[in-house]
Amino acid sequence: MRIMKNQPDGFTGPDLVTWSALISGFSQSGEYRKALVSFKKMNVEGRKQHSIVIATLLAVTALLVVLSPGIEIHGYAICHNLDTEIMVSSSWVDMHSKCGFLDLGIKVFEQMQKRNIVSYNLIIESIVMVALIKKVEGFLREWMLILASAQKLSIMFSL
Template sequence: MLRTEIKPDNFTYACIIRACSESFYLEGLKLVHCGVTVSGLGLDSICSSALVTAYSKLGLVDEASWQLFSEMRSMEMMPDGYTIVGLLSGLSDSSLITTGQGLHGLCLKCNLDSNAHPDLVTWSALITGYSQSGDCGKALFFFKDLNMEGKKADSILIASVLAAVAQIGNVGPGCEIHAYVLRHGLESHVMISSALIVMYSKCSFLGMGTHVFEIMPEKNIISYNSLILGLGLHGLASEAFRVFDEILRNGLKPDEYTFTALLGACCHAGLVKDGREIFRIMKD
């Protein structure tokens, strides 16, 4: 058909898309998708529905989500904060964001910038997305904007911002966030306290991180892992092993992050023999 003057329409492409998905022919599906776009049918409802179904069947949920989002915009449907969160959770680390319009540009196109009074969900999408994509400065900027708007961040959002601070190794903003946590009575949240331990450790304030751990009213494997990671980063392998023994005494089950932190401690301290022992424990 393509070698003739007859042009395939939306029904033609929908049939070919379905054939690709049913035979799990991904490369063919991508080629057909290109053909759909070049033909100006990329936002056609029949083609879009076929593409969403095909990508979903092949397990490519991110591509299906992006196709649905594009169709929403073509129908002039205004996505809300929940739509953006769902999209960014799958796309924040992908080339669609890093080589495309960017996180902020995406939200600006959806009229979700700061002038549009975004809700907490939208703020979370921006801050978490910037943190995950490595733009920690923007994550901190929007966290301050959120505070100026008088909105209260939840534990997940605060942990995400603390992770951003840990990446840049600047303890100043981390102390400000710690003060925010204390003002709002959030220090009892295990997720927040664990993030504080990692932040202080990576910013070379291990003593503060250890203090946060010691005053935690409740500890779980995540908080123990955070402390082991911090001790290992500072070459205190013997202390890291002491904490590991405490995990076992308290009946907690080590996970892959526990062993990763312990092996890192062995690496920093040059403890080959102890590293082999940890590997043996992992296998057992």
């Protein structure tokens, strides 16, 4: 960002490619909040987004497990007719699922006009993860009951 501010006169500012690279770089290096801030700065400057940037930002919100920025980003995608692109829709499904709203993820998936192997893999992975979590919860409950029973026996034998 500092480099972009120190450009010579006549420099019109970063273009879509520069902004995309910046946002992608922040995302890949784990600086998710900086990616979201860059998106906002890009919007303030009136720069139009690309579906790759939108998909990247939806993935960022999924990794942060925060729904509200993702909803704003998706709203932007809808307003700029980017929401029907497979990459954006798939990221939208993934974000809902990772934020704990699998039912909404499934609904988005079912409404997708086009699907590809990525979108199918995302929805299958999401459903499997929820099923596995429920299975783990069942095992944990069972284990807690066994531990509780073992503690009762231990107390009885120590008396």
